[in-house]
Amino acid sequence: MNQEYFQKLAERLFTRLEGEEILFCSLGGETSDFVRLTRNRIRQAGNVHSAALGLTLISGARQAEGSCDLAGESGPDLLRAIRLLQALRKRIGHVPEDPYLNYSTEPSESQRRVEAELPPVEEALAELIGAAEGLDLVGIWASGEIQEGLSSSIGHRHWHQSNSFNLDWSCYLESDKALKSGYGGFRWDSSVLRSKLGAMRDALHVMAQPAVTIAPGRYRAYLAPAAVQELMEMLAWGGFDLKNHRTQQTPLLKLIRGERHLDPRICIREESSRGLAPAFTAEGFLQPDSVALIEQGRHAECLVDARSAKEYGESVNAAGASPESLALDAGDLSLADVPARLDTGLYIGNLWYCNWSDANDCRVTGMTRFGTFWIEKGEVQGPVKVMRFDDSLYHVLGDRLEALTRDRELILSADTYDGRSTSSALLPGLLVSGIDLAL
Structure with missing residues (x-):
């Protein structure tokens, strides 16, 4: 899911508004790699592509919200979004006025793209498994791109895109003895990982x-x-x-x-x-x-x-x-x-x-x-x-x-x-x- 696709979808929805209706469209999406490890071996690996469209329909002091998944196919996505908009329009007449309804009435724009310096997932996990050899390591790796967008019939156009990784793990010793650690951010550094695992080995030795x-x-x-x-x-x-x-x-x-x-x-x-x-x-x-x-x-x-x-x-x-x-x-x-x-x-x-x-x-x-x-x-x-x-x-x-x-x-x-x-x-x-x- 990219910015252009989202904005085009939102613009088509704006043409279907009636009277004084205001519409806020939001996008939440990700393209992520997930890897689960137990006993320092990969047990499950997968890739997730997901995107969800959120709509907030405002009429006077009333608002109605809903969301639907997007498939990345313009025709079916537009049809799904129109049906959601119609459902919100039917609902909004039955909700009470919201005394704390508050939204920006000034058009604004922003774009931010945060890139990460990451090796391929296979290389990063190979480094982890090699550095943790002999340890009973259990954890999860998550990395990839997260997208969030906002577009409104008022004129808001915002896009945020960030790429990061997060490795969350524990090393088990015996009985109720274990240690937990983590490593995440925008830049992968093998020396940081090795240092954390080295400190864990020392701590596990003491824990014994x-x-x-x-x-x-x-x-x-x-x-x-x-x-x-x-x-x-x-x-x-x-x-x-x-x-x-x-x-x-x-x-x-x-x-x-x-x-x-x-x-x-x-x-x-x-x-x-x-x-x-x-x-x-x-x-x-x-x-x-x-x-x-x-x-x-x-x-x-x-x-x-x-x-x-x-x-x-x-x-x-x-x-x-x-x-x-x-x-x-x-x-x-x-x-x-x-x-x-x-x-x-x-x-x-x-x-x-x-x-x-x-x-x-x-x-x-x-x-x-x-x-x-x-x-x-x-x-x-x-x-x-x-x-x-x-x-x-x-x-x-x-x-x-x-x-x-x-x-x-x-x-x-x-x-x-x-x-x-x-x-x-x-x-x-x-x-x-x-x-x-x-x-």
Whole structure:
């Protein structure tokens, strides 16, 4: 599916509008390679070509939405789209007026094409299998092109096309012992893959040792970027959108009121300029390259989607209530210096099953599970048995924060439920003077 095909299809639909009707046409498509691996061997490989047309018909203060699949054949696709338009026209008279209906009334255009430097899938997977020889590796590879388009009878013409890869995998040792890792982005680098797998081999060797049992309490800790991502996802759950702020349901309510603050080094942004997610919304609004959500430890701006903008009289700066391209600023801690700076405490590679234990105090609970090690005087002693943490992010990102790493990791979402996700996060690791383990 390409831009020209989509625009021509949309233009034909616009000629069939009646009276004062307004139509927004959206396209979501992908051409993706998917490969599943178990025991470091390819078990399933396939290629997906998909495209779906979304229509939003607007009449006065009413709207009706629907979608249909596209086959890439102009005649059948047009017939399918016309039938959908007719169905929406029949439906719209029976829906109530929408008080928060909001769409851009100014014509606008944009194009963005993000290319990737990738070897053929066969070569990349051959490198992976060779570098992981002897490991019980299970994972999924996803790569290829994602297309998103928007066209309206008002005059919006937007196109986004990005090419990327994402390798999400785990290495199993025995019983409940395993490690998880990932590698994704726009540029394939064999040395990065080998480095990650080498670190995994070393960690699996340590994991084979008897597990260290520690009592509940507060411990110094280093949280790797994958663990930080879990905390950022909790913040994204109502932490940044305007509606939750105005209804005082945000877990960052005390931060907004000025009662609490984070460390001044904590700067969190939504960066649509990164290129994986489109820079326009389904309602035709353009998003800024960057939105400062938390600046120097204090609340800065909210994410404002079209409906919240209408309800609260603000300007649109986001496609939805949660970040799609979140970034946490880097610090000055070298990765090589992490064990020495940690000295004695926990190295936490991942966090699992996170949830709010007290959202009013921004308190999160979850499990350490895989990839957590006990460090003593800068040396790894062994894996730590599964523990539950329960602590406030006002501490972890605030008064107990000691350092952020200089290097950041780009973590792409592995979600494929409704097509390959375009969400991503660019995150450093965190060194904290203490994290509370409850049991």
